[in-house]
Amino acid sequence: MPKPLTLPIALGLAALALVPQTASAQAADWIKSVARTIASKQTYPRSAQMRGEEGTAKVKVFISAAGAVERTELVSPSGSSTLDREALSLPSRAGQLPPPPGGATTVTLPITWKLL
Template sequence: MSKSPTKLFGSIGVGLAALALSATPAMAQSADWVKSVARAIAAKQTYPRTAQMRGEEGTAKVKVYISASGAVERTELVGPSGSATLDKEALALPTRAGTLPAPPGGATSVTVPITWKLL
């Protein structure tokens, strides 16, 4: 069984413990909901091949604005990774995840750290 390039050359992940909620109704959001959003985003994360080849690693912090229905309205880079390639991937990732779990307290935003680390 062959391994994918991502499995051979790097590992990726969304840091669940470091998630931070923000926006007006943020305090109404449960920790379980935040974790489910992070898992949905992490499921679509990839390691861009060009970043792998260059040995780029880092953590980008992305603020994701989520509608009351769970649609990603927009993303904003609030903490760059140090790699333009990884930052671009981080901004696209939440939208690629599709509809996220609907926030229990209505439309909100969540800041998600997205980490790429080569093995």
């Protein structure tokens, strides 16, 4: 049978949980959350599928302090105009994003389409 934690150890573990994350750790967690939210709305345009188009577009997303997508810019094209248009519209379809930890910001995300 496992021994229960003694009070000093339990208090020490609780104190560790209260230590705030560094700004870079918070930013990395936030970027992952934004990427997951946007990826959840990704679709493969039927016309691109039919033509066998694949690629990765890099999109810069401008995000307000409240988490709203203000605009997008294509940083690196995918090689397909259809996939590029989809990449630019995708962040807005994701709706409200988690508010950035440091106020309004931009994030550049790769968006990939690959036929299976």
